[in-house]
Amino acid sequence: MFRRLQVMLMKEFLELRRDRWAMFRLIVPLLIQVIVFGYAATFTVSHVSMTVLDLDHSQASRALVSHFAANGRFDLVDNATSRQQVNADIDAGRAMIAVVIDAGFARNLDNGRTAPLQVMVDGTNSNTALIALGYISQIVALYQAETLQSAWPASAGAAAPSITISMRERPWYNEDLADRWFFIPGVIGTLAFMQVISLTAFAVVREREVGTLEQIMVSPIRPFEFILGKTLPFFLIGLADVSLVTTVGVLWFGVPFVGSIWVLLLGTSLFLLAALGMGLLLSTLSRTQQQAFALNFFLVNPFLVLSGFAFPIAAMPRVLQWFTVINPLRYFLVVIRAVLLKGVGLDIVWPSMLAMAGLGIAMLTLSILRFSKSLD
């Protein structure tokens, strides 16, 4: 049996090496994804263009403006002199945020009246706008706290004039809120998933299309050995994908690896099992490589989008959330993020492991059943 398996493996790797496009498909997405998600993709908001219209020209208004400038997240692109100018800045997209301090701002504050502060935000990118608004309200709250403190004479008594409740936030598992730490584990999963599925699907369909499948069937190889020989090379490629990107992520991009390598290895194996099952299933559904390609795109894309690799599953509509239950990638991302960032063990990630194992077994069984039927 091992001899036959060995021959089969050799044949598969030979075919892969001779296929120019296969190498292209393997390398190019890997490079692009690692570079983009390592360097470019970010939801963090660090440079918000801002324009300020100060109609008050008081010490208080200048102090507030300097608070915005000192924060470091806002780039003052314009000191507007009129409302028209502010509107034009926002309309043309030169500034994302405009702060308008009306005349009388300082006087209102001094006299204990409410001082309105107008902030205009370009909400086109809702996510950036939301985060930037959060920064603005923090800065204003800070400024307010300072004015309150300085306004209260020390002689007025022991108790402070007003009450301040503050919050000290501590982001666990990713203290600097580095986007890469979130994205790189996602890249590891999505790359392995895409590549293993398309390689497996194409390998089987190609045999069928070229007509060599029948030749193999008349050879003494058993169906089980054939499937094993077909899938093992891609399992190894998937494993190589995961190890390579994980290594680059940890050594180059500084993603932590807090947990156990064995848990990750177990998770990866179960995940690849499910991916192989999906690839085989796809191959039984298509007669030509062209069909396999179309089907691959149709089916794999939803699995990628609905995995939580960039967009949280919790934000999806209920129906799509149900769909993610059959998505092995979703479980793998839970496992790999847990292992890399949280450092938790099997006692916590076992439900995801179990789900992947179940999906893998189900899909492999289904595809083997369909496969042997299609040969009759």
Place this chain on the structure above:
Amino acid sequence: MNLKRVLAIAFKETLQVWRDPRSLAIALLMPLMQLGLLGYGVSLDVRHVALCVYDQENSQASRGLIQQFVASNWFAVVRNLHTERELRAAMDRSQCIGAVTIPRNFTRVLDTTGAVSVQAVFDATDVNTTNIAIGYAQGVVALATTNFGQAWAQGHGVQPQTVGMIDLEPRVMFNEGLDSRNFIIPGVVAVILGLVGAQLTSLTVSREWERGTMEQLISTPVSALELMLGKLVPYFVVGLVDAAFCLTAAVFWFQVPFRGGIATLALTTMLYTLVVLGIGYLVSVRIRSQLGASQVALLLTMMPTTLLSGYTFPIDQMPPAVQAITLLVYPRYFVTILRAVFLKGSTLGELISPILGLIIFAVGLIWIAARAFRKRLD
């Protein structure tokens, strides 16, 4: 160039499209499917953040603070914790995204010093959600400060402060509800048209090679330019129908506000369709197998359009080197245009620079593609 020959090729190509209803159906339905998938699946809205509460004091004041979190509607309290260890376990198991700890001496510190601090731990594995959740929490705490202050002043018979409060009046423009769908859907339309358009034309010339009709084609008097124009015409129509489908769905199904002019939209969409079809055609001329051509077309369009077009990840937050690269990612211009036309109601004049970007691509691609086709069999 002979118009008759262009029309003849266009007629032949149309017949081919028409006689393959399955492919045509896929070409027309796939964009809608993708729009549904991405339109619903890609959302960055953060609502009802799962919150654990570790209330060490359990007093009226501490419960009042927690009530502020619940009342904000941004948070949903999913668990009450009783020990430090429970907190760690709840976070490890991802049972909550945030955990607020109210210290044992909350009320006493508040009464004596007036300033008290609570601790909030966040699961930062998902950075974006955490960032937004922290913003929400800061807002809740700021509101609590005001409310507690008023209650305190009343309770102690103290006059209202002599210092005025700043009243922050945020006014959100263009996307008033800060709905991430309004931001994402126009981008999704650009991405889908980019993918589908390139797929459509990627098969046109390679099919001739694969089916062996290339020799016949070469023996006709048709020139490279005529061939290209003739081949693009029918797919241009299909591409525009696709665009119309997607844009209509964006407006009427996803309810993205449409404030611009139809003419602006139509003109820019045609320009973009031309660019996209040109890419596919270029690939098709270069690669002689249909499968290889569609794969290369997918690779060339998929990653750049989804990752670097700015449809989810804002370009202005990328490092300068990557920002420079995105100038080559032609969908970024259309993403910009669509968003501006939809949400801001921008006119052609205001969009001159992205339109110029598309024109440069269109002209350049057509020029290269027309020259790439050689009437030779080797």
